[in-house]
Amino acid sequence: MKRFYDRRFVLSAMASAVLSACSSRPQVSHPNVDSATGHSKNKNANFYRHGVASGDPASDSVVLWTRLSVASTNSDANVSWELAESPDFNSLVAQGDCLTNKEKDFTVKVIPSRLNPGTTYYYRFVFRGSPSPVGRTKTLPTGRVEKYGVALASCSNFAFGYFNAYDAIAKDTNVDLVLHTGDYIYEYGAQGWGSEVAQKLNRVHEPAHETITLDDYRTRHAQYKTDKGSQAMHAAHPLVSCWDDHESANNPWLSGAQNHQTKTEGEWTDRRAASVQAYYEWMPIRDPKSMDERLAFSRAYKIGDLADLVTLETRHTARAEQINYLNYTDKINSIEDANRFKSMIIGAPGREMLSRRTEQLVKDTFTSTQHRPWRLLGNASPIARMLVPDINKLKILEDERPEQLETKAAKALKWKAKYNLPFYTDTWDGYPWARQKFYEACQSVDATDLIFLTGDSHSFWMNQLNDDHGTPMGIELGTAGITSPGDFIESGYSGDVARKLDRAFESQLDEVVWTDNFHQGYVRLNLTQSNAKTSFIAISTVEETNYTISTLKETVIERGHNGVQFKA
Incomplete structure (x- = not known):
């Protein structure tokens, strides 16, 4: 059997690859985010026309996904992401930044690692101060x-x-x-x-x-x-x-x-x-x-x-x-x-x-x-x-x-x-x-x-x-x-x-x-x-x-x- 099918090897390799491009960072607040609801205060910002998604879960990691609805340019777009155990995001489990561009069709994927098994998490993305809809996911x-x-x-x-x-x-x-x-x-x-x-x-x-x-x-x-x-x-x-x-x-x-x-x-x-x-x-x-x-x-x-x-x-x-x-x-x-x-x-x-x-x-x-x-x-x-x-x-x-x-x-x-x-x-x-x-x-x-x-x-x-x-x-x-x-x-x-x-x-x-x-x-x-x-x-x-x-x-x-x- 090739190592591609060794699940622990795959998760480790893929998480390392993604996190090298999507770095972790200290917790910050967002002025356009309502701290009580987690939703955007800026109703005109519609960067997330395709929603959010999660998948391909393991016991210690899961893929988080969104896509930015922005004009196609040659410039990179820097997106923040946050993961928490409650939908109010008062206490973050993980967060980071990720770059996307037209080569990826402005899709965004991150794979937070070292998560707890069988645990429900909430996640969102933030671009130009505007948060995405909140997603819910669960590790195996x-x-x-x-x-x-x-x-x-x-x-x-x-x-x-x-x-x-x-x-x-x-x-x-x-x-x-x-x-x-x-x-x-x-x-x-x-x-x-x-x-x-x-x-x-x-x-x-x-x-x-x-x-x-x-x-x-x-x-x-x-x-x-x-x-x-x-x-x-x-x-x-x-x-x-x-x-x-x-x-x-x-x-x-x-x-x-x-x-x-x-x-x-x-x-x-x-x-x-x-x-x-x-x-x-x-x-x-x-x-x-x-x-x-x-x-x-x-x-x-x-x-x-x-x-x-x-x-x-x-x-x-x-x-x-x-x-x-x-x-x-x-x-x-x-x-x-x-x-x-x-x-x-x-x-x-x-x-x-x-x-x-x-x-x-x-x-x-x-x-x-x-x-x-x-x-x-x-x-x-x-x-x-x-x-x-x-x-x-x-x-x-x-x-x-x-x-x-x-x-x-x-x-x-x-x-x-x-x-x-x-x-x-x-x-x-x-x-x-x-x-x-x-x-x-x-x-x-x-x-x-x-x-x-x-x-x-x-x-x-x-x-x-x-x-x-x-x-x-x-x-x-x-x-x-x-x-x-x-x-x-x-x-x-x-x-x-x-x-x-x-x-x-x-x-x-x-x-x-x-x-x-x-x-x-x-x-x-x-x-x-x-x-x-x-x-x-x-x-x-x-x-x-x-x-x-x-x-x-x-x-x-x-x-x-x-x-x-x-x-x-």
Whole structure:
């Protein structure tokens, strides 16, 4: 294992690097700050249009982030920062100064170190005498931990509506940490996916064209962080994240992406580098220096004696090109053809998803001498087997409108159902060899009690997992989109048919226990030493900022002789 994955080494190195540029200083008072509230007296100063954020926590440090809204100049901007254990900032734990400039897009990151574990802190930045909004964060605990709450979020498309689920997470008092498993931004232009809703809500993507250059990605990140729900969540809880595809372009692999055309959009490596640079600038995460380390965005976190969490990089370090069904529709004319396709094309040996580096990180983390009750994996896309059931035989579409049955989405679904093909080919179902290889790597360290925390599909899921030989491997909790709509609803099916499709996936697929494609929202996982409680939380609307929340389903996860399972 390379030292990059030694967490203590990383934290020490990164903290030293940041603090060399962002120095500590004696405590000072600020004439434009109300000492009672901690807020600015200067109401005209709006240097913090993108809010504040924290993330990538350790037991003794955490990343603090903001961005200055100033005119782009060649001059450096000096920003002060303060950290305290109370929101009035009467007694500071740490403070310092940091320089930023246009090379960093005027983003600011500091990593105060030597903090106490499991402790809530408040932080703010001060520029030209004007303070930022106050943020709250928390270091990871050490030692005995009786309970811990994780909010699982994914698929936040600005064009499709307001980030109300983020706002709900901000207000959720049972959350200690937010895990975002990808599609934090979307690359599409103003006329792309979601444009009709965007026009109605005045949430049209900026820039108007698809994001390609560094300036494009910076502008898109900036737009997403103007959402009030996003600002509330980031100011309330620390973030851990992994990316999926839309942070760069739809369905990337090592050498390209489905939504990248070299002839008109330049070299894929240039676009990928631009997207990754903007991501590191605009997210509250620690900054490796080399591009290889930046692409290898898998990290490990220890939550006292309660849980280990590893985030998986599945897009830019190993992934083979996903299979495009359109290249095979004329070649699959029977069940035998379909079975050969699944075994020899989709299931071909060598079709990777994870790098060796990431696999080793998982093995090293889950073989720690102190075995914690819960092994969590931040996973961008579903790993459960989702071969489309025979909805034709079940006659689910009989009552659907004739015009809907003529859509591309309906024809594609019926074709996949006829031959029992994977619902998606860019999830782990499109890489079954890699999935089994990863399961076997986990089995080699006796880690068969995994909890995958998954995004990407825009639907809620409860899945019970097994390897190719039927060996139980754990469970998967999938979250709906923050705003991105569920596939069946977005594809135009009636509510009744979409509901029947959900029930068919539950009843016909061995690994799917429950699913819902009707709602947007988030999943909350509350861990204790004896069990874990999962809540699937839905938002009433994303098309206005007044919303309500409801709990669609709650379930308890127990440990048994076969690892972890949903309580009957």
